[in-house]
Amino acid sequence: MRRLLIRAVLAIYPPAVRERYGDEIAGLLAASATPGRDLADTAWCALRDRVAHRTGTMTVTKARTTGFVLLKLLVAPAVFGVVTVTTIMVGAVAAETAGLHEVADTGYVMALPVIGPLVWLWGRAAGRGEAIGAATVVVPVALALGVAAVAAAPYIGEVVGENRAAALTTIACWCLGAIGLAAAVRALLGRRRTVAAWLTGAAGGLLLMEAATAAYVLTAFPAHAAPRHLAPLWYPATMVNAWDQGLVWEAHRYLEDAMKALPAVLTLCTVFTLAVAGVTASRVRRVASSA
């Protein structure tokens, strides 16, 4: 475990510093009598060196491009939300006009198969066209901050959950899970285990959304209002309008009414994150094989 942590901390250093002093620092960390303190000290110094190195080598143009990429990532969740709601409304009107009354009120489950592929393509285009450093961390964190900004906004915030504390907890949980999932997919793709990578992405993405939804319900509802044994149904229930009678507050309320667009937006954020992780992993592999 300590060796793993030492490797992780050394990975933060700029390559030149790691190459020159890495073995010596690793030696001190391995023999340390206060490993927690020394790992924290080293991680902090490495992080500062990394930031100083990036700042030192960053041109104005590069800084502007990085800022623009981050801004796009921060705004993306709001775009996901607006497009989802618009698609639901347009779909509902179209279904009513066509006489498909049963379909008209199905909610997010109708919109996501349409928007999901578009978000996937957007994620792949973003990963291909823009050099996003540490994409498996930066993308989920920036998207989570974008959703959190919406959740924290007065009045508007309710569109991603009527309980703000629960929404923010959910976003934080999603962010951590998405970082782990993106890293796993990227690692598997890096080892050319493509099928395993995408199976992990699909199953992990579903589990991630189940966990994020559970985080909301556990934070917002007392046990008697949301029977815990129904937890696997919570996420699917948020996707289909009026399907979840009895899941929360017996038959009086729907979970989808409480969480509103949050599960749908986080689902699209997961799709986007996986798309970027896939592209950047392929690029790293191409660079490695051409070297």
Next chain:
Amino acid sequence: MAGLADLGRFSEPALHILISLAAGPKHGYAMQDDIGELTGARPGPGTLYGAIRRLEEHAYIEALPEQDRRKPYRLTDAGRAALGAELQRMRSLAATGLRRLAVA
């Protein structure tokens, strides 16, 4: 010569390293122990090697060939001069402070 103030937040650990190496070449472990005895606080590896890197960049210290998989470092002439100047400055500062305290 710019002096240790140039090393920013590493100027204090750098001073401790120079004092430690003034007694002779040492590797990282030995410096940690020695500085721990001198100051009562053992520097973490990140702080220690952050300062070592900057001292090497300023040519105040230099690495010697590895011994038993450990790399010792020693003071250069520039490092000895910088340490001397810094200690003189501290002595002068301390003397002024103490004199003023005595007057007060």
